[in-house]
Amino acid sequence: MSIRGYLELIRIPNSVLSGLGAVFSLLVYTYYHVENTVLIPIAFLTGFLVTGASMIINDVVDLEVDRLNKPWKPLPRGDASPGTSMKIAWLFLVVAVVLNAVVNLFTTITTIFYGFIGASYSYLRRKWWSHILVALSTTGPIVYGYVAAGLPVNDLYFTILFTIVIFTVTLGREFLKAIQDIEGDSKQGYKTIATVHGLEKASKTMLATGLTGGILGLATLTTNTSILYKVFITIAAVVYIYSVIQAYRNKESREKLEKSRKNTLLAMYIGTIAFWLSKIQV
DSSP: OOHHHHHHHHTHHHHHHHHHHHHHHHHHHTTTOOSSTTHHHHHHHHHHHHHHHHHHHHHHHTHHHHHHHOTTSTTTTTSSOHHHHHHHHHHHHHHHHHHHHTTOHHHHHHHHHHHHHHHHHHHHTTSTTHHHHHHHHTTHHHHHHHHHTTOOGGGHHHHHHHHHHHHHHHHHHHHHHHHHTHHHHHHHTOOOHHHHHOHHHHHHHHHHHHHHHHHHHHHGGGSSOOHHHHHHHHHHHHHHHHHHHHHHHTTTOHHHHHHHHHHHHHHHHHHHHHHHTTTOOO
16 A cells, blocks of 8 residues: 555546636636635635545446456555545545535535535446436536635526536537447446447437537627637637537547547637636736
8 A cells, every 4th residue: 555556546637627627617706806715725625625536436436347457556556445545535525525614505515416426426337327427527616616606696697508518518528438439338338328329329419419519609609708708619619519520420430539539628628718718808
């Protein structure tokens, strides 16, 4: 057992990004002026701890599969204990909830909700509809920032619409990945939309979901957001729509699917930048 092993389980880069996502969301909804500065470290720690806990639980649940497929990971190679790892995960979740209990009831409920999603996904990932949980989890930083900022009424429409966009484009990307991994998932016994419903139905669902997400992204142009947001979100939507169309047309080419997957990720990064700039007036 080693400290390094447990640090690897947390997947620090992913957890840090989630923490920063919560902070930036808080900044957006306070128009980049947080009066109660204590909220900034709490937002960061909430994103970090909830994501870290989810990563740990995922590795514990997947231990037997990882012994065969990824023996270099901390648990299979013996650098971390499953029992201790789970204790750390639950400690992370408890600390995140306690920190938010200091803020208010709404941030506490939000933290519990997304903590539950992150923890439960690992146990339900063999269900094809677990794609929905992944997509739902990615809305966490947006919703948390909105709640932590005091639920500003003026931004309610934008928040609802943008949250739906994040959920939908992530779900479309999850479907794309399922199509890409259909062969390996079938061998591992994973139930995804592609292994359960077949390549053709999965591809059509991916295309419909992806197009819906892209169009909804363009619909956010009607919200009270900055010109910078409108420029970046338009680029993101166009790149994303093009990518899912290409993925559908080349659904049997693993190489081209991988290119489309990377392009959808690029589009989502651009969309994230758009969100961060959404309240900057130039």
